[in-house]
Amino acid sequence: MAKDGKVILACSECLSRNYTTNRKKNSQKRLELNKYCPKCGRKTLHKETK
Numbered sequence: 001m002a003k004d005g006k007v008i009l010a011c012s013e014c015l016s017r018n019y020t021t022n023r024k025k026n027s028q029k030r031l032e033l034n035k036y037c038p039k040c041g042r043k044t045l046h047k048e049t050k
């Protein structure tokens with residue numbers, strides 16, 4: 001049951017894949033989180049990708 005719900009969060013500016021997280025079962029929306037991007041050197045919007 002490990003793989004279900006795993007998503008990758010990618011920086012919306014440089015597209016680096018910086019984080020992985022787990023999606024909650026009932027969430028249909030794409031995740032969008034403000035996270036620190038080491039490549040950009042600041043917080044940017046990170047969006048769910050595959």
Ligand SMILES: [Zn+2]
Nearest residue numbers: 011014037040
């Ligand atoms: Zn970035």
